[in-house]
Amino acid sequence: MTDVLGKVKKTVIGNPRDLKDSSTFRQISLVVFLAWVGLGSDALSSSCYGPEEIYKTLGVHVNLSIIVGLITMITIFIISTSYSQIIKLFPHGGGGYLVATRLISPNVGMISGCALLIDYVLTISISVSSGADAIFSFLPIGYQDYKVAFALAILGVLTILNLRGVKESVTALTPIFIIFIISHIFLIAYSFMTHVPQIQSVAVQTGTEFGTTVRQLGIYGTIFLIMKAYSMGAGTYTGIEAVSNGLPNLREPRVKTAIKTMRLLAISLSAAVLGLIISYFLFGVHIQPGKTMNAVLINSAIATWNPIFGQTFLYVTLISEATLLFVAAQTGFLDGPRVMSNMAHDSWLPRGFSMLSDRLVSQNGILIMGVAAYLVIWFSKASVGFLVVLYSINVFITFSLSQFGMVKHWFQVRNEDKKWLGKLLINGTGFLLTTFILFTVIVIKFDEGGWITIIITGALVAMSVFIKRHYNHIGKEIGKIQKVMNAKMPETIAELNTMTRKTENTEIDYNDMTAVILVNGYTGIGLYSLFKILSKFKDVYKNFVFIQVGIVDADSFHQDAVIETITEKIQLDLSKYIYLIKQLGYNAESRYSIGTDVAEEVIKLVPEIVEKYQNTTFIGGQLVFSGTYRASRLLHNYTIFSIQRRLYQMGLTTVIIPISLRKALQVNNYK
Numbered sequence: 001m002t003d004v005l006g007k008v009k010k011t012v013i014g015n016p017r018d019l020k021d022s023s024t025f026r027q028i029s030l031v032v033f034l035a036w037v038g039l040g041s042d043a044l045s046s047s048c049y050g051p052e053e054i055y056k057t058l059g060v061h062v063n064l065s066i067i068v069g070l071i072t073m074i075t076i077f078i079i080s081t082s083y084s085q086i087i088k089l090f091p092h093g094g095g096g097y098l099v100a101t102r103l104i105s106p107n108v109g110m111i112s113g114c115a116l117l118i119d120y121v122l123t124i125s126i127s128v129s130s131g132a133d134a135i136f137s138f139l140p141i142g143y144q145d146y147k148v149a150f151a152l153a154i155l156g157v158l159t160i161l162n163l164r165g166v167k168e169s170v171t172a173l174t175p176i177f178i179i180f181i182i183s184h185i186f187l188i189a190y191s192f193m194t195h196v197p198q199i200q201s202v203a204v205q206t207g208t209e210f211g212t213t214v215r216q217l218g219i220y221g222t223i224f225l226i227m228k229a230y231s232m233g234a235g236t237y238t239g240i241e242a243v244s245n246g247l248p249n250l251r252e253p254r255v256k257t258a259i260k261t262m263r264l265l266a267i268s269l270s271a272a273v274l275g276l277i278i279s280y281f282l283f284g285v286h287i288q289p290g291k292t293m294n295a296v297l298i299n300s301a302i303a304t305w306n307p308i309f310g311q312t313f314l315y316v317t318l319i320s321e322a323t324l325l326f327v328a329a330q331t332g333f334l335d336g337p338r339v340m341s342n343m344a345h346d347s348w349l350p351r352g353f354s355m356l357s358d359r360l361v362s363q364n365g366i367l368i369m370g371v372a373a374y375l376v377i378w379f380s381k382a383s384v385g386f387l388v389v390l391y392s393i394n395v396f397i398t399f400s401l402s403q404f405g406m407v408k409h410w411f412q413v414r415n416e417d418k419k420w421l422g423k424l425l426i427n428g429t430g431f432l433l434t435t436f437i438l439f440t441v442i443v444i445k446f447d448e449g450g451w452i453t454i455i456i457t458g459a460l461v462a463m464s465v466f467i468k469r470h471y472n473h474i475g476k477e478i479g480k481i482q483k484v485m486n487a488k489m490p491e492t493i494a495e496l497n498t499m500t501r502k503t504e505n506t507e508i509d510y511n512d513m514t515a516v517i518l519v520n521g522y523t524g525i526g527l528y529s530l531f532k533i534l535s536k537f538k539d540v541y542k543n544f545v546f547i548q549v550g551i552v553d554a555d556s557f558h559q560d561a562v563i564e565t566i567t568e569k570i571q572l573d574l575s576k577y578i579y580l581i582k583q584l585g586y587n588a589e590s591r592y593s594i595g596t597d598v599a600e601e602v603i604k605l606v607p608e609i610v611e612k613y614q615n616t617t618f619i620g621g622q623l624v625f626s627g628t629y630r631a632s633r634l635l636h637n638y639t640i641f642s643i644q645r646r647l648y649q650m651g652l653t654t655v656i657i658p659i660s661l662r663k664a665l666q667v668n669n670y671k
Contacts, residue, residue, distance in 0.1 A: 337365025
């Protein structure tokens, strides 16, 4: 059964990647164009629903959409320029979580990270739902009942693609992305070329309409209407942050790749948003049930075309539009697990989220993002209008905190950086703008469903605080054990020397009982396990083999010389254990491996050990936590039980030493 599941996994997800191959990261990293597809598609795809929401909100005052479009375009360039500063300051990845954590405080960073996680779930949800809208726009209205099921099926496919790995998930969808770009450039250019006389009068008509709206609604009513439309289109900016957060996935030189990607994103996004808004106005499109505004626009544009050519263009454009939206969901799958990994590495989330699969992706994070998006799409019935309300609040929390952190940084280094004032003005402008949008969006969208986003984010913040306190408590207790063990080490070695028979300088007998001890660094837990073995099994084991596995997680994978660094640390830790055992006169050696799964790496080392030593017992310690097993399993890995099951299937004996933190601290001797 295991072999069958393994074959299915390889077929669906792919063969494991070689972590030690220096070319592995280069093979899965993204060049500028693929980064634009994978990371910029979130922002660019928002042109499929951002301009539509702006247009719908304005109602009969559609001329004001030009004003809103111009403001939106300016906002895009301000935010993208601000984030280019972040990219330069954080060349290894500067998403909202890391920026706020390092430049403001860890607690503020945690809030920013929680907001980002919710936003990325909504990114996936709204992208898939909007893509489904585009597909169903050219189907009969009766097919709308199948839209939710279709959206959920697409979500499942995207989840599998991401489990295969970053580059595959982007590359597979690149051809459709190119078709989207070409078809929409043609659509906007066609709209402009066929309405040259009207384009010349757009500014005059907009001014006239503005005056008419002021007379009808008053100056404050007009400003409120513009701001409401502007806020409803705020989802347009949400993908900009993805480039800086996804920087670790980019090809070297990463900073240059990211800056070029950001430039491509800003130009293409602003052109698409403003171009589509003007095209709506020129063709006089109106809302039609079951159709997106872009579908209505295309139908208006092809009204006089050859039917075959016109319908082909319609289908190609809408299908490419839908696929781009599906590509945009990649932002959530690429950057969501990355944020989870960073937060898990800092103990705000269960540490299992920092682990990589054998395809070198954050498998746990991808699955969580997929499941969460499934629930959101299912509960919202894939309603883009509702999801837009929830969407933009959290990303502007992150925007504001990131820009504030940068402002604080430039002010602090004003004596070291001669260009600090210019940089501060760039991020200061970004901070004022994003904060203004944040409060505007909260006020306008709160009663429309924005409160749901705030409550969910608050719940995630509370959970993160609880998890952090738990890990801090465990860490302090383990630190106390380390001190106790270090203090008792000389005394214990002396006591054991008097009770054990010296075998130093005698020939090693590989048939003697051998203890194969699994350790995770030279820690209090490892020392406690070792001395428990020596005291409980006095003079039973004559040979000792220490096994340690170095884990490359999502946080360390992209760092330079990560394998070399981990190897040096492991060798140092194992040498300390070997020294202790040899002080007692026993034979000792070590084995180590580096990978993404502890159990898998341990099993790889077993054949060599059992071939050399004929009578082996595998021994490992496991912390005993208060509370239910299921609850503690979410925060702790219990890897030793997985290893025990595999060794049992190989006919090998495993002893698990339960380690109670309370009892470990109360132990006075190990006899």
